[in-house]
Structures are given as C-alpha cells and as structure tokens.
Amino acid sequence: MSAMMKKSLHTLPPDGGWGWMIVIGCFLVTVCTRAVTRCISIFFVEFQAYFGQDYSRTAWIHSIVDCATMLCAPLGSYVSNHVSCQVGIILGGVLASTGLVLSSFATSLEYLYLTLGVLTGLGFALCYSPAIAMVGKYFDKRKALAYGIAMSGSGIGTFILAPVVQLLIEQFSWRGALLILGGFVANLCVCGALMRPISLKEDFAHRSLKQEHNANEQNESISSSTKCSPLSQDCSHKSLCYCSQKEYSFLLKPNFIVLAVSFLFLAYGCSPPFVYLVPYSLSVGVSHQQAAFLMSILGVIDIVGNITFGWLTDRRFLKKHRYACYLIAVALDGLSCLFLPILTCFQLLVPFSVTFGYFDGAYVALIPVVTGDVVGTAHLSSALGVVFFLHAVPYLVSPPISGWLVDTTGNYTAAFLLSGFSMIFCAILLAFAKLIMKLDRKELTLTVPASDTKQEICTNGDLSHSATEEHNHKDV
Known part of the structure; x- marks a missing residue:
C-alpha cells in the first residue's frame, strides 16, 4: 500500500502525460x-x-x-x-x-x-x-x-x-x-x-493533517464514551467541522474575498452582450443573416482567445504577470461594450464581435488559473465551486435587468453601458486590491525583525503553516 502511495504521489504536477x-x-x-x-x-x-x-x-x-x-x-x-x-x-x-x-x-x-x-x-x-x-x-x-x-x-x-x-x-x-x-x-x-486521480505533495500534506486530527478525535471519543457507534465516531460533529474548516479555509482570506466580489460584477457584465447583440443589430438595420454571422464571429474568436491568450500567458516573460493580464482582458472586454451603442452598421459591429469575443475567451481561460494562484492547488476544486456559485445570481438577473432598461429607455444604450462599467469596475477593484497588498507587504518586510523571518511560509496559493498552527490544530 505504501509503495502504491509513493508511486502515485507527485511533488509537482506532471505537466503532460495523462494530463493531456x-x-x-x-x-x-x-x-x-x-x-x-x-x-x-x-x-x-x-x-x-x-x-x-x-x-x-x-x-x-x-x-x-x-x-x-x-x-x-x-x-x-x-x-x-x-x-x-x-x-x-x-x-x-x-x-x-x-x-x-x-x-x-x-x-x-x-x-x-x-x-x-x-x-x-x-x-x-x-x-x-x-x-x-x-x-x-x-x-x-x-x-x-x-x-x-x-x-x-x-x-x-x-x-x-x-x-x-x-x-x-x-x-x-x-x-x-x-x-x-x-x-x-x-x-x-x-x-x-x-x-x-492524482495525489500531489500539497494534497498529501493536508490529508495527513486531517487523518491525524481524526485519529486523535476517535481516540478521545473512545476513551470518553463506549456507547457511540463506529459511524458516529468517524463522523463526529467536531471532526466534520474541522474538515470543513480546512476545506474552505480560503473563504476568509482577504485576497479571495476581493476576487469573489469581483466575480459578481464580472458575471453581471459579461452576460447581456451575448443575449442582446442580435436584437440590437436588428434594431439598427442589420439583416438576420448578418446578425447571426456576428454571433458566429464572436464564437470563433472566443476560441482563438481561449487558446492563444493561454499560450501567451504561459511564456516566461508573462507567466509572473498572469494576474495583470487577466485584469487587462476584463477591462478591455468592458471597454468594448461601452462603444457598442455608437456602432450602428454591420461593418462597425464586426470589430466589436472580434474584440469582445477575443478578450472574453482570454479572461475565461485565466479564471481557473488566477483562482488557483490565490487559493492553491489543494483548494482549487472547492474554490471553483464557490466561484461558479457566485456566477449564479448575476447570470439569472442580468438579462431581465437589461431587458427592463431597454423597455424603459427605448434603446440599448443603458443596458450596454451598465454591462461595460460593471466589467471595468471588476478590473479596477482587483487592481486596487493588488496594489494595497503590495504596499502592505513592503511595510511588513520593513517592520518585521530579521529573527521573525524564520517562520516557514508557503507562497503557493498564500498557504502558510507554522509549527504553532499545527500544534493548535492538534489541540482542536
């Protein structure tokens, strides 16, 4: 059993092989x-x-x-x-x-x-x-x-x-x-x-900590009471709370909270252009065939954005700046929406479909990457569940709200402006949060004495574990 565990345990992701x-x-x-x-x-x-x-x-x-x-x-x-x-x-x-x-x-x-x-x-x-x-x-x-x-x-x-x-x-x-x-x-x-399935060293560390805690909980429950069934001992309330706390510990991190709030504005802004591009095109005199062709262009360029932007941000000179690339893609997507109300012919709407489609595909490909950089690989599945959960309500309400604005104003200008400004605000929010975190990090390095830097810090996903933290977990 231990030989199989060692065989399946990887220090780092294999970056190929069965991964493809x-x-x-x-x-x-x-x-x-x-x-x-x-x-x-x-x-x-x-x-x-x-x-x-x-x-x-x-x-x-x-x-x-x-x-x-x-x-x-x-x-x-x-x-x-x-x-x-x-x-x-x-x-x-x-x-x-x-x-x-x-x-x-x-x-x-x-x-x-x-x-x-x-x-x-x-x-x-x-x-x-x-x-x-x-x-x-x-x-x-x-x-x-x-x-x-x-x-x-x-x-x-x-x-x-x-x-x-x-x-x-x-x-x-x-x-x-x-x-x-x-x-x-x-x-x-x-x-x-x-x-x-694949086991990474980071996952194994979290699993070992949970198993050690569960073993301690079982020993305590057996010694304190012999009336509990095995099932209740394995799934004790305290153990369940501890596992849930570890699994969703990233929810309390300030950088993830800011990222989560930004997704609400992003999800609201990205939906109306897909829903109302064809009706808007028809309202300005574009034929049905040309309006459908605009959606085809948007879909094809979306694919190009997915693949090419992902390849570009994996290059050595951009890999450290994937967060900034994500912000730029979101901001440019929102900016293209702001220009949509003044595009009143097919020849002008084609560049919009190309621009919006490309940057939409670009930031969509980077959402899991940015989320993984924030929370770490071990929490990525849980974090993506939360991220997509946050998309639910904006996806549900944004088309009706945009439709209400169209009915109220008699045109699509307010709907597209609100969509564009929502995406731009998402990018500005994340940029300010990143700037504040950098300033705080600089102040921390200047104020913390050299003797305090011996504490072990794991920068992957902002995960940090010290000996005192592990001791506290064992005492939970």
Whole structure:
C-alpha cells in the first residue's frame, strides 16, 4: 500500500502525460455542458409556438439551467473532494442525460422548468467544476495553455452543435432533438472515466493533517464514551467541522474575498452582450443573416482567445504577470461594450464581435488559473465551486435587468453601458486590491525583525503553516 502511495504521489504536477487526456476530457465536458446550455436557446421558438406562451416565460428555461449549473457548483466540488472526481462526473452525466430525455416528453413549461432546468442543470454542476479542477492538478508550467484548450470546448461546441441541433429539430421535431441530445450528453460518463486521480505533495500534506486530527478525535471519543457507534465516531460533529474548516479555509482570506466580489460584477457584465447583440443589430438595420454571422464571429474568436491568450500567458516573460493580464482582458472586454451603442452598421459591429469575443475567451481561460494562484492547488476544486456559485445570481438577473432598461429607455444604450462599467469596475477593484497588498507587504518586510523571518511560509496559493498552527490544530 505504501509503495502504491509513493508511486502515485507527485511533488509537482506532471505537466503532460495523462494530463493531456484530462485536458481532452475537460474539453468534452465543456462541450456537453456549456455548449449544450447555449444551444438550448435554439429550442425557444419551438417551445413558444408549441405551448403558446410569451417570450419571458419561455426564457426562464435557459435562466434556470444556467443558474442551477452555477448555483450547485459547490455540490460538484464536495462530491469530487469527498468521493471522487470520476464518480461526480459520471453521476452528473446520468442526471443531465436523464433530464434531457425526460424533457422530450414535456407537456408544459413548468415540466421543462424541472427537467430541462433543474435536473439537467444539477447534472452539469456535478461535472463542470470538478473537471476544470482536475486540469489544475496535472499542469503547472503550461497551466494557462491547458485551460485555454479545455475551456475552448464551449466555443467550438457551440459553433458545431448550433447548426446540428437546428437540423435535428427540422428532421425529428424538438422532442426528437432533445432525445438525441440526451444521448449525446451521456458521453459525460466517458469523460468522467478519463479523470484519473492524482495525489500531489500539497494534497498529501493536508490529508495527513486531517487523518491525524481524526485519529486523535476517535481516540478521545473512545476513551470518553463506549456507547457511540463506529459511524458516529468517524463522523463526529467536531471532526466534520474541522474538515470543513480546512476545506474552505480560503473563504476568509482577504485576497479571495476581493476576487469573489469581483466575480459578481464580472458575471453581471459579461452576460447581456451575448443575449442582446442580435436584437440590437436588428434594431439598427442589420439583416438576420448578418446578425447571426456576428454571433458566429464572436464564437470563433472566443476560441482563438481561449487558446492563444493561454499560450501567451504561459511564456516566461508573462507567466509572473498572469494576474495583470487577466485584469487587462476584463477591462478591455468592458471597454468594448461601452462603444457598442455608437456602432450602428454591420461593418462597425464586426470589430466589436472580434474584440469582445477575443478578450472574453482570454479572461475565461485565466479564471481557473488566477483562482488557483490565490487559493492553491489543494483548494482549487472547492474554490471553483464557490466561484461558479457566485456566477449564479448575476447570470439569472442580468438579462431581465437589461431587458427592463431597454423597455424603459427605448434603446440599448443603458443596458450596454451598465454591462461595460460593471466589467471595468471588476478590473479596477482587483487592481486596487493588488496594489494595497503590495504596499502592505513592503511595510511588513520593513517592520518585521530579521529573527521573525524564520517562520516557514508557503507562497503557493498564500498557504502558510507554522509549527504553532499545527500544534493548535492538534489541540482542536
């Protein structure tokens, strides 16, 4: 047993080998989750015509599945951490596929809210964050490139699936298309089988500390009371609280709190341009074919941004500045939204699609990288669950708020300005937080005596452990 543990234990991520299979698996997960979620909008016209409901009620289907995917992301991280990533993704694939298959028998919109919205969204949540976290386990030097390739599945999948889904609807009706889509999503189970677990030195250190604490707790409980069952001894309240505290200890770190708040503004700002680009284009006289072509351009350039920006930020001269690159990408994405209201013809809207699509793909590829740099590899799965959870409410409310602004003002200017300023504020907030932390670090190095610098500090993910901390944990 010890020989197997030594064989599977890695000091650093292998940066290759089976890791490229993990990237392929994560790529397919993003195709089957995010791309399929985007393609659900293709069914809107069919649902509206079949059930005889207005657009606002029909639009809730897309909002619910998107919100459920992000809202239940911490559950996906919990299953991945406490059972296994493979089990979580396979279970999610079964739930998502079942939800799509059951949706093909829908008799009302309320039925679709539960099956296509809640059940499918829950299945996607169990797959999405664990798959992304696994890429961070296998890559370090080429992490941004690996994430760029993996996250490009959303754009590539949308580009390929959108016409295929439309063809399926024309050939087999929306019921047959949902049934076939359910079979396609079942491939998430295959993706889950690819997620071979890996043990890093950082994970092993945390696991050893937890096991030592659990052993102490069991010894204390056995000596204090012989009436407790083995199950209650293993899952004592104090031990559960301690494990949860260690697993989500990053929540109290100031740099993660600032990052979490910034994600709220980012998630609000990035959604309306995708929803309202086509309606705005039609309102300024662009034809339906040209408006659809603008979305195709945006999707293709999004893929280019995923891969090329990930490759660039892995270069030696930019690797130390990935945080700054992330801020620049978010800020430029928001800036492009500010110019959108004055672009009133197809020739001017094409540069917007290129700019917005590229920087959207750029910062999306860096979200897991920046999060991993803040919390460390050991907490990446839990942190991504929290990060995607924070996206849920903005994703749910931003399109309706933008729609209300359009109805109130009679144009799209206020909606796009609010979206752009929200993303720019996200970048400014993170820049100020980084500047303050640098100033505090400089003051600390000037004021702390040389004798106090002997305390061991692990800079990866701002994790720090001293001998006194470990002693305190043992006494909990």
